[in-house]
Amino acid sequence: MGPGDRVPIPVSVQIFTARRVIAMTDSDPEAFGCLGEWVVATGSVAELRERFPGAVVTDFGDAAVVPGLNDAHQHPTMVAEDLLQVDLSPENVASPTEIAAALRERADSTPPGEWVRGSRYDHTKSSGGTILARSDLDEVSIEHPVLVVHVAGHWGAVNTPGLAAAGLTDDSEDPPGGELGRDGSGRLNGILYEQALFDLAYPAVARREPVVPPSGLEDRLRALGEYSRMLHAAGITSVGDALVGPDGLELLQAAERRGELSLRVNMLVAYPHFDHMCRLGLATDFGGARLRLGGIKAFVDGAVAGGTCLLEEPYTGGGGHGIQTVTREELTELVRRVHDAGSRVGVHANGDRAINQLLDALEAADEANPRPGARHRIEHCTVVDEKIVERMRRLGLVAVPFGSYVAYHGDKLVGYYGMERLERMFAHRSLLDAGIAAAGSSDYPCGPYQPLLALQSCVTRRAADGTVLGDSQRITPREALALYTTGSAYASGEEGIKGRLAPGHLADFVVLDEDPLAVDPNRLSGIGVRETWVGAEQVWP
Numbered sequence: 001m002g003p004g005d006r007v008p009i010p011v012s013v014q015i016f017t018a019r020r021v022i023a024m025t026d027s028d029p030e031a032f033g034c035l036g037e038w039v040v041a042t043g044s045v046a047e048l049r050e051r052f053p054g055a056v057v058t059d060f061g062d063a064a065v066v067p068g069l070n071d072a073h074q075h076p077t078m079v080a081e082d083l084l085q086v087d088l089s090p091e092n093v094a095s096p097t098e099i100a101a102a103l104r105e106r107a108d109s110t111p112p113g114e115w116v117r118g119s120r121y122d123h124t125k126s127s128g129g130t131i132l133a134r135s136d137l138d139e140v141s142i143e144h145p146v147l148v149v150h151v152a153g154h155w156g157a158v159n160t161p162g163l164a165a166a167g168l169t170d171d172s173e174d175p176p177g178g179e180l181g182r183d184g185s186g187r188l189n190g191i192l193y194e195q196a197l198f199d200l201a202y203p204a205v206a207r208r209e210p211v212v213p214p215s216g217l218e219d220r221l222r223a224l225g226e227y228s229r230m231l232h233a234a235g236i237t238s239v240g241d242a243l244v245g246p247d248g249l250e251l252l253q254a255a256e257r258r259g260e261l262s263l264r265v266n267m268l269v270a271y272p273h274f275d276h277m278c279r280l281g282l283a284t285d286f287g288g289a290r291l292r293l294g295g296i297k298a299f300v301d302g303a304v305a306g307g308t309c310l311l312e313e314p315y316t317g318g319g320g321h322g323i324q325t326v327t328r329e330e331l332t333e334l335v336r337r338v339h340d341a342g343s344r345v346g347v348h349a350n351g352d353r354a355i356n357q358l359l360d361a362l363e364a365a366d367e368a369n370p371r372p373g374a375r376h377r378i379e380h381c382t383v384v385d386e387k388i389v390e391r392m393r394r395l396g397l398v399a400v401p402f403g404s405y406v407a408y409h410g411d412k413l414v415g416y417y418g419m420e421r422l423e424r425m426f427a428h429r430s431l432l433d434a435g436i437a438a439a440g441s442s443d444y445p446c447g448p449y450q451p452l453l454a455l456q457s458c459v460t461r462r463a464a465d466g467t468v469l470g471d472s473q474r475i476t477p478r479e480a481l482a483l484y485t486t487g488s489a490y491a492s493g494e495e496g497i498k499g500r501l502a503p504g505h506l507a508d509f510v511v512l513d514e515d516p517l518a519v520d521p522n523r524l525s526g527i528g529v530r531e532t533w534v535g536a537e538q539v540w541p
């Protein structure tokens, strides 16, 4: 550099551009400039160069840049733990023999007396619909307690040493909200449903110290890192962890403290820990842009894909109305307490009867203590009708419906719910038309986490076999993208800093091979994710 040369100003502004930038604002800019982890300006490349001389310009070329995708409800800390267990997913083991062999291999390298755990089990796909029970697992080992958990986490099975470790005998009673499976003679068969499983292995929702200890922190950190890279590869930059307990908090805090948390995480803390939070004076929205406490999580009913959600009209083809996991009184009380404490609830309610009960509780809480802008959330909010939608609108609630269930679980849904009811399930169109904020969510591992598949599902409403389910609920590609950007940002109270590529927003973005607003919607899930950036730093590949 010689005299008279222009001295570069030592700012680290980066300018990003591509053939198309979809900013989720009124008009799309040609480029955006970032300082630190924030977007500070948008405009043409020429304007930004002039404003920030010396800035590095990155041109992604023939690509579309969209705001980082935000999955408002899934289970990253649970997945990190699952990844450390024996992988019993149908892609990995296809028969009871293979399942037993995989578990036995782990048992051989585990000291006697320590737990052997299998995760991601799906009996419908890998053991012909029959659930492996106590006797099958006793054949794996009687020197180790063995636990196998279904992919959706609502039930699991243990062997005889597992029952003994849990202190369960044939005389034990079912826990509230759970059930101990029994054979014809009343003997425990090792299958544990809902709370019976949670008490054993899920610190977030156990009523006492769980019997199965979480894996070591270092192992879980490594698994969380591995899982984060899977999510980044799908374009995800932010997630809601929809069931956090002490083990999850420990993991996420450790990851953040070490600078290893490449995802941004909005935590919904499980309701059993609410009292502790209150005593500490902790309320929701505490935390920063990397890790924050976004709400309190509770449940009303069962699962959509399992055919256990609570419906007003019985299941098509019989089978009753589904299950309720909390009494009306308990629900009313918990909603009121969280509401009065100035926090946000995110309540799992799938069926229309469950949602109506939740709305009763929310209306009562709001009437006694109006809190405009409380922005409570209905997690899943699967089966709605006009009245429900209107009640939600009046209360300013946020819906967090499944994005990809039509595409992924479509084959199961018709039998459970019937074509007519599917016209008011995952009801994105009805919700958006009523002006209700809706977020994008996968509920992974209960559904696939890939947001582009969810976009395709919401736009086409096509199941894997091509059948269209609930055609009236179709939304546009832009509306579908909004679910996973601006919608999820609103659901966590972060619409001021997430979901758009605009000044004052976080520089979280994804570089896609093709323009998701222009491709044939049936090809949305096939769009390649080239790069993912969080806070103007590349996190993938």
Ligand SMILES: [Zn+2]
Pocket (backbone or CB within 6 Å): 073, 074, 075, 242, 443
């Ligand atoms: Zn969930």
